[in-house]
Amino acid sequence: MGFMNWFRGPRVATQRKDGGRQVNTPDELADAIRHQSMSNAAGMPVTANTAMRVAAVYACVRLISGAVANLPIDVKERINDDTRTNRPDLLLWSVLRRKPNGWQTPSQFKRMMQAHILLRGNAYAQIVWSRNRVIALLPLDPDRMKVKQADDLSLRYTYTRRDGREVPLKQEEVFHLVGLTLDGVTGVSAITYARETIGLSMAQERHGATTFKNSARPSIVLKHPGKLGKEGLEFLRASLDEYRQGGESEGKALILEEGMDTNQLSMTAEDAQWIESRKFSRTDIAMFFGVPPHMIGDTEKSTSWGSGIEQQSIGFVTYTLEDHLTTWEETSNRDLIREPNVYTRFNRRALVRGDIKTRTEHYVKMLQWGVYSPDEVRAREDENPRQDGKGGVYYDPPNTAGQTDKKEGDLDDPKEPA
Incomplete structure (x- = not known):
C-alpha cells in the first residue's frame, strides 16, 4: 500500500486549539500520562506545547527556525576539484526551492521541521520517490513516530496515523533530522533538560498574571470589631473582589463600614524580587537554545552598541545556526540524493542581506581582487547583466608583486654583484 493512500486516511483531530490532545489509542493514552508527569519543582507540567507559551522559548524557536x-x-x-555548478534541472531543486509538497512553501516546511528539532529533538518527513527521484517531502508528526535500530543496524520507523493505525516505514522512505543525540538514533530536546527552568518561568508568569488580575495589590486582612453574619461576609467579599479587579478602581479609595480596619498580610511582588527572578529564567532559557540574550530582548547586562552585540551575533551564526545548517545539509545528502557528485548547500551569503554595509564591502573586495566580475555581483543582487556587455571582465588584483611584463621606459632590474 502506497504512502499517499494511508496518508489520506480518516482525519481524527488529535490536537485541540487549547493545546490539549484527544486520545485515540492505548499508546496515546500512555504518552499523555507520561507528559502529565513531566512536572518539575515548580509543579508545572512542561511539554513542547506548553513550553511555547513561555516568551523566551517562543522567541528562541522563532529566531532559529526563521533563520x-x-x-x-x-x-x-x-564537476572537478575546482568547479561547482548549480543543478536546477533536478527535481530535488524544485522540491527544496519551489514546492516540497502540495500545501507548503519551502520556508514553511523548513520552519516547521526546524521547530520540531528544537522542541522535540527530531523532525521527520515522508520521502516520495518516483523513478529513483524525490518528488515530494511530506512532514510527519514526531509525537507519533517510533524509531528502532535493528540487529543489522538499519533503522525501522513506525508511524501512527491519526485514525490509530500503525504503518511501518523503511529507512529510505524517511527524511530524519536529528538534533543533539545520545544514542546516535534519535535526538533529545532542549525542553527535556530545561524543564526546571521553563517550569519556573511558567510558574512566575502564572503568579504575575494572578497578581495583576487582582490589580497588583497585596493581600490584606480585614478586622471587624464585632461579628459578621453569613450574608454580611459574602457581601463584603464580593464588594472587595469587585474593587480589586479591573483597572477602573485603580487609585480610588476603599470605603470600610462598621469600624472595620485593614492590615497588610503579604509581601509585594517587588519585595519577593519576582521581576529579577524572571530575568534569570529568561537568560537561562536563551543559554539552553544557544541564542544570545540580546536577540530575545535581554540587553540589561550587555552593551546595546559596539562590538559586544556584534560579536554575540557572530557567535550565534558560527556556533548555533551553523550547527543546524550542517545537520540539514548532511541529512539531505544522505537521504535525498542518489546522483554521484551532487550535494546540497545553504546559501549563507543570504545572512548578510539585511546588512548593506557588510555586503557592499564584501563585493568591493571581491571585485578588486578579481574574484567576482560585475555581472556576477549583479546576479547575486538579482539584477540583470550590464547592458554594455562589459560586466564579464575580471579586474586585475591591486597587488602586482612578481609581475614580469615591463612597459616601455621601465628601468632594467639592477644586476646582481659579481
Missing part, C-alpha cells in the same frame, strides 16, 4: 527557513538551499554538482 533556517529564510536561507535558500541549493542543489549543486561537483
Whole structure:
C-alpha cells in the first residue's frame, strides 16, 4: 500500500486549539500520562506545547527556525576539484526551492521541521520517490513516530496515523533530522533538560498574571470589631473582589463600614524580587537554545552598541545556526540524493542581506581582487547583466608583486654583484 493512500486516511483531530490532545489509542493514552508527569519543582507540567507559551522559548524557536527557513538551499554538482555548478534541472531543486509538497512553501516546511528539532529533538518527513527521484517531502508528526535500530543496524520507523493505525516505514522512505543525540538514533530536546527552568518561568508568569488580575495589590486582612453574619461576609467579599479587579478602581479609595480596619498580610511582588527572578529564567532559557540574550530582548547586562552585540551575533551564526545548517545539509545528502557528485548547500551569503554595509564591502573586495566580475555581483543582487556587455571582465588584483611584463621606459632590474 502506497504512502499517499494511508496518508489520506480518516482525519481524527488529535490536537485541540487549547493545546490539549484527544486520545485515540492505548499508546496515546500512555504518552499523555507520561507528559502529565513531566512536572518539575515548580509543579508545572512542561511539554513542547506548553513550553511555547513561555516568551523566551517562543522567541528562541522563532529566531532559529526563521533563520533556517529564510536561507535558500541549493542543489549543486561537483564537476572537478575546482568547479561547482548549480543543478536546477533536478527535481530535488524544485522540491527544496519551489514546492516540497502540495500545501507548503519551502520556508514553511523548513520552519516547521526546524521547530520540531528544537522542541522535540527530531523532525521527520515522508520521502516520495518516483523513478529513483524525490518528488515530494511530506512532514510527519514526531509525537507519533517510533524509531528502532535493528540487529543489522538499519533503522525501522513506525508511524501512527491519526485514525490509530500503525504503518511501518523503511529507512529510505524517511527524511530524519536529528538534533543533539545520545544514542546516535534519535535526538533529545532542549525542553527535556530545561524543564526546571521553563517550569519556573511558567510558574512566575502564572503568579504575575494572578497578581495583576487582582490589580497588583497585596493581600490584606480585614478586622471587624464585632461579628459578621453569613450574608454580611459574602457581601463584603464580593464588594472587595469587585474593587480589586479591573483597572477602573485603580487609585480610588476603599470605603470600610462598621469600624472595620485593614492590615497588610503579604509581601509585594517587588519585595519577593519576582521581576529579577524572571530575568534569570529568561537568560537561562536563551543559554539552553544557544541564542544570545540580546536577540530575545535581554540587553540589561550587555552593551546595546559596539562590538559586544556584534560579536554575540557572530557567535550565534558560527556556533548555533551553523550547527543546524550542517545537520540539514548532511541529512539531505544522505537521504535525498542518489546522483554521484551532487550535494546540497545553504546559501549563507543570504545572512548578510539585511546588512548593506557588510555586503557592499564584501563585493568591493571581491571585485578588486578579481574574484567576482560585475555581472556576477549583479546576479547575486538579482539584477540583470550590464547592458554594455562589459560586466564579464575580471579586474586585475591591486597587488602586482612578481609581475614580469615591463612597459616601455621601465628601468632594467639592477644586476646582481659579481
